[in-house]
Amino acid sequence: MKLFDVYPLYDITPVQGKNVHVTDDKGITYLDLYGGHAVISIGHSHPRYVSAISEQAGKLGFYSNAVQNPLQMELAEKLGALSGCDNYELFLCNSGAEANENALKLASFQTGKARIIAFNNAFHGRxxxxxxxxxxxxxxxxxxxxxxxxxxxxxxxxxxxxELQKGDVCAVIIEFIQGVGGLDEATADFYENADKLCKQHDSMFIADEIQCGYGRTGDFFAFQQYNVTPDIISMAKGMGNGFPVAGILVYPSIKAKHGMLGTTFGGNHLACAAAIAVLDVLKEEKLMENTREVAAYFVEKAGTIPQIKQIKGRGLMLGLEFDFEVGELRKKLIYDHHIFTGGSSNKKLLRILPPLTVKKEHIDAFFDALNNVVMNS
Incomplete structure (x- = not known):
C-alpha cells in the first residue's frame, strides 16, 4: 500500500528531537524555528513532558468520556489559572479543526442562527x-x-x-493574528467594536487562538491585548506539544446540555497528561516571559537586514516579509544551513514559529544564516 499523496515533502526524515533541534536519519541536526506549525511549545522531548506521558501510559492510556476523569479537572483548573480565563468552561477534543467545528456548532445552538462571518485570508481548519x-x-x-x-x-x-444587522449571523470567527494567511492583524478599535457588535446582535464572538494562543504571543491568548470578551475561545497546536489535544473555552452565559457536543478520544488520559505537563512547564520555566524577551531581540536583529521590508506578528509568532518570494530562501535555509522555517499564503513571507524555549543564541544563528543567504542570492 502507498500513502495518499497530498503533502509536498522536503527530503528530510527527522528521527529525534531535543528542545529546539531535530536530528535526521543521516545524523544532521537542524535548528527548528517552525515547531511543526507552532505545535512544539515547550521544546522537543522535554523531560517533564516525556515523564508525564510515560507514567500515564503505564497506568491508563484511555477510557471514554462516559466515566470520571480527574485529569480533565486538573487540566481545566491549571489552564484557567495560567490563562486568566478561569470563569470559562472547558470542552476537550483532538485538533484545531475539531475545536473550531465545535465552536461554530455551539454558536449555532446558542443563537438558533446559521450564517458565519469570517475574514479574507482566514484559516480555521479542514x-x-x-x-x-x-x-x-x-x-x-x-x-x-x-x-x-x-x-x-x-x-x-x-x-x-x-452584515450583523441582517440578524442571521450565528458567529463571527477571527484569528487575532492570522497564521496561514500571513500574520496580518487588525486594530484594537476593530476587535473591540467587533466584540460589541456581536453582543448587540446576538452573535457569538469566537477567538480562534489555535495558532496564536497558548503563550505564543507573550500573553497566554493573543486577544488579551484588547478589551474583548470572546464567547468561545478555540485552542490546539501548542496545547499538547505534539500530542493531539485541543479544546474550546466556553463563556458561562452559554449553558451546556447533555449530548450537545461529544468526542470519543477528546480529553483522554494521555492527552490530559501531556497538556498538564505543558502548562506546568510554561509556568515553571516562565516561557511567556522568555517569549517576550526573545521576540524583542529578534525584532531588533531583523531591523539590521535591509532586504526585510516588514516585520509582522507578535511574540514568537513572527513573519519576515521580503520583496521576493521566499520558497528558494527556505530551501537554502533548510538544506545549506539546516534551519527549519515556515511559509504562508503570502509567498513573500518567511514565518518563524519556534518552541517557546528558544534562546537568543539560536536567533543569532538564524540571522547569521539569513544574512549569508540574502547576501549571496
Missing part, C-alpha cells in the same frame, strides 16, 4: 464548517458549500456591522 470558514477555494469541496459563510476584509468594521 473539516466541514471550519473549512467553509477558511478562505481557500482549493481545499473547499462542493459538500462544504452547504454552509452559509460571508467573508469580509479584516478590519472593515462598517461591513461587519452591515
Amino acid at each position: 473539516t466541514s464548517a471550519a473549512v467553509a470558514a477558511t478562505d481557500n477555494k482549493n481545499i473547499n469541496a462542493p459538500i462544504n458549500a452547504q454552509h452559509q459563510v460571508t467573508f469580509l476584509e479584516l478590519g472593515d468594521i462598517a461591513a461587519l456591522e452591515k
Whole structure:
C-alpha cells in the first residue's frame, strides 16, 4: 500500500528531537524555528513532558468520556489559572479543526442562527464548517458549500456591522493574528467594536487562538491585548506539544446540555497528561516571559537586514516579509544551513514559529544564516 499523496515533502526524515533541534536519519541536526506549525511549545522531548506521558501510559492510556476523569479537572483548573480565563468552561477534543467545528456548532445552538462571518485570508481548519470558514477555494469541496459563510476584509468594521444587522449571523470567527494567511492583524478599535457588535446582535464572538494562543504571543491568548470578551475561545497546536489535544473555552452565559457536543478520544488520559505537563512547564520555566524577551531581540536583529521590508506578528509568532518570494530562501535555509522555517499564503513571507524555549543564541544563528543567504542570492 502507498500513502495518499497530498503533502509536498522536503527530503528530510527527522528521527529525534531535543528542545529546539531535530536530528535526521543521516545524523544532521537542524535548528527548528517552525515547531511543526507552532505545535512544539515547550521544546522537543522535554523531560517533564516525556515523564508525564510515560507514567500515564503505564497506568491508563484511555477510557471514554462516559466515566470520571480527574485529569480533565486538573487540566481545566491549571489552564484557567495560567490563562486568566478561569470563569470559562472547558470542552476537550483532538485538533484545531475539531475545536473550531465545535465552536461554530455551539454558536449555532446558542443563537438558533446559521450564517458565519469570517475574514479574507482566514484559516480555521479542514473539516466541514471550519473549512467553509477558511478562505481557500482549493481545499473547499462542493459538500462544504452547504454552509452559509460571508467573508469580509479584516478590519472593515462598517461591513461587519452591515452584515450583523441582517440578524442571521450565528458567529463571527477571527484569528487575532492570522497564521496561514500571513500574520496580518487588525486594530484594537476593530476587535473591540467587533466584540460589541456581536453582543448587540446576538452573535457569538469566537477567538480562534489555535495558532496564536497558548503563550505564543507573550500573553497566554493573543486577544488579551484588547478589551474583548470572546464567547468561545478555540485552542490546539501548542496545547499538547505534539500530542493531539485541543479544546474550546466556553463563556458561562452559554449553558451546556447533555449530548450537545461529544468526542470519543477528546480529553483522554494521555492527552490530559501531556497538556498538564505543558502548562506546568510554561509556568515553571516562565516561557511567556522568555517569549517576550526573545521576540524583542529578534525584532531588533531583523531591523539590521535591509532586504526585510516588514516585520509582522507578535511574540514568537513572527513573519519576515521580503520583496521576493521566499520558497528558494527556505530551501537554502533548510538544506545549506539546516534551519527549519515556515511559509504562508503570502509567498513573500518567511514565518518563524519556534518552541517557546528558544534562546537568543539560536536567533543569532538564524540571522547569521539569513544574512549569508540574502547576501549571496
